[in-house]
Amino acid sequence: MRLETKLIQAGVGKDEKTGAVSFPVYYATAYRHPALGQSTGFDYTRTANPTRSVLEETIAEAEGGDAGFACASGMAAVHTVMGLFSQGDHLIVSLDLYGGTYRLFEQVLSRYGLAFTYVDLRDLEAVKKALRAETKAIFVETPTNPLMQITNIREITSLAKQHGLLTIVDNTFMTPYCQRPLELGADVILHSATKYLGGHNDVLAGLIVTKGEELSEKIRFLHNSIGAVLGPQDSWLLVRGMKTLALRMDRHQSNALAVAKKLKEHPAVAEVFYPGLEEHPGHEIQASQASGYSGMVSFRVRSQEQVGLFLQNLRVVSFAESLGGVESLCTYPATQTHADIPEEVRAYVGVCDRLLRLSVGIEHPDDLIADLFQALDASLVVGGAVR
Amino acid sequence: MNFATKVLHGSTGIDPFTGASSVPIYQASTFHQFDIDQPGTYDYARSGNPTRHALEEAIAALEGGARGFAFSSGMAAISSVFMLFSAGDHIVVAEDVYGGTFRFLTRVLSRMGISVTFVDATQTEAVRAAITPATRGVYLETPSNPTLKVTDIAAVSAIAKEHDLLVIVDNTFLTPYYQRPLELGADIVIHSATKFIGGHSDVVAGLAVTRDEALGEQLYLIQNGMGAVLGVQDCWLVMRGLKTLKARLDVSTKSAGVLAEWLSCHPEVSRVYYTGLAEHPGHLVQQKQASGHGAVLSFDVGSRERAKALFDRVKLPIVAVSLGAVETILSYPVMMSHAAMPAEERQARGITDGLIRLSAGLEDADDLLADLKQALEALPPLPSAIPSKKEAYSRV
Numbered sequence: 143m144r145l146e147t148k149l150i151q152a153g154v155g156k157d158e159k160t161g162a163v164s165f166p167v168y169y170a171t172a173y174r175h176p177a178l179g180q181s182t183g184f185d186y187t188r189t190a191n192p193t194r195s196v197l198e199e200t201i202a203e204a205e206g207g208d209a210g211f212a213c214a215s216g217m218a219a220v221h222t223v224m225g226l227f228s229q230g231d232h233l234i235v236s237l238d239l240y241g242g243t244y245r246l247f248e249q250v251l252s253r254y255g256l257a258f259t260y261v262d263l264r265d266l267e268a269v270k271k272a273l274r275a276e277t278k279a280i281f282v283e284t285p286t287n288p289l290m291q292i293t294n295i296r297e298i299t300s301l302a303k304q305h306g307l308l309t310i311v312d313n314t315f316m317t318p319y320c321q322r323p324l325e326l327g328a329d330v331i332l333h334s335a336t337k338y339l340g341g342h343n344d345v346l347a348g349l350i351v352t353k354g355e356e357l358s359e360k361i362r363f364l365h366n367s368i369g370a371v372l373g374p375q376d377s378w379l380l381v382r383g384m385k386t387l388a389l390r391m392d393r394h395q396s397n398a399l400a401v402a403k404k405l406k407e408h409p410a411v412a413e414v415f416y417p418g419l420e421e422h423p424g425h426e427i428q429a430s431q432a433s434g435y436s437g438m439v440s441f442r443v444r445s446q447e448q449v450g451l452f453l454q455n456l457r458v459v460s461f462a463e464s465l466g467g468v469e470s471l472c473t474y475p476a477t478q479t480h481a482d483i484p485e486e487v488r489a490y491v492g493v494c495d496r497l498l499r500l501s502v503g504i505e506h507p508d509d510l511i512a513d514l515f516q517a518l519d520a521s522l523v524v525g526g527a528v529r
Numbered sequence: 530m531n532f533a534t535k536v537l538h539g540s541t542g543i544d545p546f547t548g549a550s551s552v553p554i555y556q557a558s559t560f561h562q563f564d565i566d567q568p569g570t571y572d573y574a575r576s577g578n579p580t581r582h583a584l585e586e587a588i589a590a591l592e593g594g595a596r597g598f599a600f601s602s603g604m605a606a607i608s609s610v611f612m613l614f615s616a617g618d619h620i621v622v623a624e625d626v627y628g629g630t631f632r633f634l635t636r637v638l639s640r641m642g643i644s645v646t647f648v649d650a651t652q653t654e655a656v657r658a659a660i661t662p663a664t665r666g667v668y669l670e671t672p673s674n675p676t677l678k679v680t681d682i683a684a685v686s687a688i689a690k691e692h693d694l695l696v697i698v699d700n701t702f703l704t705p706y707y708q709r710p711l712e713l714g715a716d717i718v719i720h721s722a723t724k725f726i727g728g729h730s731d732v733v734a735g736l737a738v739t740r741d742e743a744l745g746e747q748l749y750l751i752q753n754g755m756g757a758v759l760g761v762q763d764c765w766l767v768m769r770g771l772k773t774l775k776a777r778l779d780v781s782t783k784s785a786g787v788l789a790e791w792l793s794c795h796p797e798v799s800r801v802y803y804t805g806l807a808e809h810p811g812h813l814v815q816q817k818q819a820s821g822h823g824a825v826l827s828f829d830v831g832s833r834e835r836a837k838a839l840f841d842r843v844k845l846p847i848v849a850v851s852l853g854a855v856e857t858i859l860s861y862p863v864m865m866s867h868a869a870m871p872a873e874e875r876q877a878r879g880i881t882d883g884l885i886r887l888s889a890g891l892e893d894a895d896d897l898l899a900d901l902k903q904a905l906e907a908l909p910p911l912p913s914a915i916p917s918k919k920e921a922y923s924r925v
Binding site for chain 1 (some may be wrong): 565633
């Protein structure tokens with residue numbers, strides 16, 4: 143069965159009592175035990191909830207994994223997975239990384255004796271150099287956020303296997319519709335499901351998918367013990383969102399390609415980063431390991447002064463943090479998503495003050511391009527004159 | 530303002546835009562920014578959401594603290610609060626904490642270089658004796674779960690202050706209606722709001738309140754950083770539950786008192802744990818620091834077989850994990866809340882094979898009593914004699 147079909151069938155036929163096509167939202171926290179020592183499979187909602195289970199089974203199947211776990215947010219998913227590691231352990235992490243993940247690693251987990259080395263994962267030699275005796279895992283974001291750099295997942299997972307390391311992939315930008323890292327050798331998949339999987343900018347959620355029984359059991363233990371689980375209403379909303387994932391992703395991608403191509407033509411734009419463009423340095427690797435390019439486009443304007451004017455003049459596109467929703471959003475990483483990364487690190491990585499990130503929605507592409515162009519035009523006007 | 534009023538009008542309960550009597554559910558993950566130079570109050574729902582904010586303000590007001598935080602479960606609140614500590618730190622923890630807390634401390638946090646000493650916190654001097662130069666905090670649960678031991682919060686807080694330690698109190702069993710640990714010197718209060726605060730067995734949630742802003746900022750960084758936040762629909766349900774907290778607890782606590790008195794005279798019951806009973810060793814401390822005894826009691830029927838027989842016979846209570854609901858819930862700590870604790874640890878804490886925990890709901894007390902009566906009358910006899918009441922209490 144193809145993924146589109148699997149997703150549409152999420153939860154269908156699971157409510158045997160009524161046959162409800164949309165699986166019900168189970169608000170119950172506690173479940174009556176038939177007798178002492180017997181269980182219906184559900185005891186306490188933190189441990190397992192029927193609505194959440196439908197979501198967890200759906201994402202596990204979509205990613206080709208053995209178990210799925212739904213968390214309160216994408217960061218809660220990252221944090222739960224980090225519970226696999228102990229004091230003294232070391233991880234190699236994508237240099238270009240979501241600011242929230244960087245903050246969790248550097249401001250919280252470093253206090254617990256976990257060490258992180260940030261490496262450009264496109265450079266395999268640099269990854270090898272960063273290996274230590276205490277290295278336990280490689281944490282991959284691909285495409286990276288916000289620079290859309292492409293990591294060769296097969297190369298990283300094979301290196302990781304040689305050294306007995308786990309490979310953890312944040313698959314938020316691609317979703318299993320476009321990319322399934324477990325099939326490329328990864329062990330753990332993370333999602334901020336707030337983004338494409340939910341898809342409507344209306345639910346905060348995180349997902350974990352694991353491969354292998356032992357790893358799945360470890361995460362099951364952490365998920366229950368730490369307790370950063372997703373509520374049933376949010377689980378239901380997420381399943382609802384995932385049913386249209388394929389439709390939305392097709393439209394996000396075709397819109398993104400149209401926008402990226404057009405942005406290159408505008409005089410206010412210095413650079414465009416979209417892996418779907420043939421000249422993108424990661425285009426071929428992306429084509430070899432994923433079936434699509436998703437809807438995230440970053441670009442640099444020519445000067446920092448343009449940023450405020452551009453954002454102020456957007457009409458259709460919202461200036462807001464987050465991505466992956468049906469509505470187009472524009473983010474300024476320097477002050478929003480990546481504000482917790484020190485300025486010198488940001489500058490080194492390339493997340494400069496001229497960089498803007500666009501989550502291209504599913505509006506009509508002509509309206510998006512017209513809105514971006516009029517705002518870019520306005521960004522060039524200073525004191526009534528074109529810059 | 531009295532608690533009954535405060536629980537309804539204590540904080541921003543009314544939507545400022547429309548005057549709606551119930552805070553709307555902002556099912557938004559992100560918020561449009563109108564001006565790049567003047568960020569709005571809300572930007573991303575993990576960092577802040579108006580619905581969650583309303584709940585956080587409500588619990589802060591009720592506990593008398595500076596900042597409130599809503600988490601995706603009681604354990605998410607507990608694990609997030611423990612992230613205030615760092616590798617090398619040592620924490621003194623009350624020995625009969627909830628099994629899930631015990632599991633988190635001994636199997637997750639221990640790997641992060643944080644050490645824990647479990648002490649009988651009812652013996653205030655035992656807390657002092659466990660303090661080392663590396664100690665940074667004291668974690669209490671009072672009354673404890675499931676044997677309802679009472680810790681003197683003010684006395685332990687005073688010792689903690691001498692050593693500059695954070696005092697964290699799990700206030701789940703009593704709620705701010707009966708006990709406000711911050712007023713007794715604690716720094717952080719934690720709730721499994723799944724229990725009495727939510728009150729309807731329909732939402733899993735955790736809450737934390739800090740005494741001051743500075744500590745609140747630290748916990749905010751962790752809440753936002755780790756992201757174990759409560760979803761908006763669940764926030765709204767917790768607020769809805771909170772409105773009837775006092776009304777529910779008045780009824781449940783009264784029933785718990787009646788059942789505890791009755792059970793303590795019943796020949797098939799070897800022991801009853803309820804702080805409202807005058808012979809309970811923590812009775813006086815409880816009366817000093819709390820305005821009520823709550824709706825949870827435990828009782829011992831002597832053996833696993835007899836416990837099983839009782840569970841099979843009762844008709845009204847739900848046999849389930851959890852507590853603090855409108856429905857009366859019976860649970861079996863050995864296999865449920867404290868299953869995560871090794872058998873020898875359980876035995877040492879008095880969590881025996883015959884121990885049953887009862888969380889009184891809102892059913893008629895006479896109906897509950899009649900149901901328990903018929904179930905107890907049908908229990909198989911104990912192989913050996915049941916210890917007398919006097920012996921039982923001398924072992925507490």
